[in-house]
Amino acid sequence: GAVVSQHPSWVICKSGTSVKIECRSLDFQATTMFWYRQFPKQSLMLMATSNEGSKATYEQGVEKDKFLINHASLTLSTLTVTSAHPEDSSFYICSAGDRRGITDTQYFGPGTRLTVL
Amino acid sequence: QKEVEQNSGPLSVPEGAIASLNCTYSDRGSQSFFWYRQYSGKSPELIMSIYSNGDKEDGRFTAQLNKASQYVSLLIRDSQPSDSATYLCAVISLDYGQNFVFGPGTRLSVLP
Numbered sequence: 306g307a308v309v310s311q312h313p314s315w316v317i318c319k320s321g322t323s324v325k326i327e328c329r330s331l332d333f334q335a336t337t338m339f340w341y342r343q344f345p346k347q348s349l350m351l352m353a354t355s356n357e358g359s360k361a362t363y364e365q366g367v368e369k370d371k372f373l374i375n376h377a378s379l380t381l382s383t384l385t386v387t388s389a390h391p392e393d394s395s396f397y398i399c400s401a402g403d404r405r406g407i408t409d410t411q412y413f414g415p416g417t418r419l420t421v422l
Numbered sequence: 423q424k425e426v427e428q429n430s431g432p433l434s435v436p437e438g439a440i441a442s443l444n445c446t447y448s449d450r451g452s453q454s455f456f457w458y459r460q461y462s463g464k465s466p467e468l469i470m471s472i473y474s475n476g477d478k479e480d481g482r483f484t485a486q487l488n489k490a491s492q493y494v495s496l497l498i499r500d501s502q503p504s505d506s507a508t509y510l511c512a513v514i515s516l517d518y519g520q521n522f523v524f525g526p527g528t529r530l531s532v533l534p
Binding site: 339348349351354396398410411412413414415416 | 456458464466468471522525527
């Protein structure tokens with residue numbers, strides 16, 4: 306099956322610092338990658354959609370200058386949380402789209418738990 | 423009306439019973455439907471995809487799709503405590519730019 310990895314799996318940082326999260330599709334090429342955020346006991350919230358080689362499309366209410374997304378290759382997308390604050394503490398999950406014919410399936414990475422002190 | 427709706431639960435079933443999870447969607451043109459399972463503190467994992475009307479079986483799981491009624495369900499036979507998780511229904515919606523739209527999820531609890 307399709308495997309997506311994320312790194313790091315858990316990060317604790319001080320308020321005001323920046324944190325980079327990597328998302329890799331290990332055994333397939335992902336033309337599209339998605340970034341989600343999930344707060345405890347809440348459902349997934351799509352933050353942005355990134356296509357390889359182009360700018361990410363952000364969902365309404367998501368600050369593009371705070372959450373920088375780069376999708377430089379078909380197997381790697383990065384999310385950088387700039388000047389993180391405690392309210393940014395959350396579970397960040399990426400997924401990669403595996404396009405087979407006319408259908409798309411999203412495969413999720415294991416997630417990155419961010420704690421901002 | 424929300425794009426994808428699910429009962430939030432929790433749905434409690436005894437071990438060995440059939441768990442039935444339901445999902446409705448608003449975009450009549452949707453063609454692709456998915457069920458994901460998410461354990462607490464973990465990311466979602468794909469259980470099944472279904473594209474045609476009818477039933478699709480995979481082990482203890484059966485997905486059922488009825489496009490006329492805009493309804494997709496997941497049946498879990500012989501439920502086990504390890505099936506306790508939140509189940510997310512996802513639809514590729516043409517109304518939403520052919521992006522995945524997730525339902526809020528149904529929390530299932532299988533009681534030993």
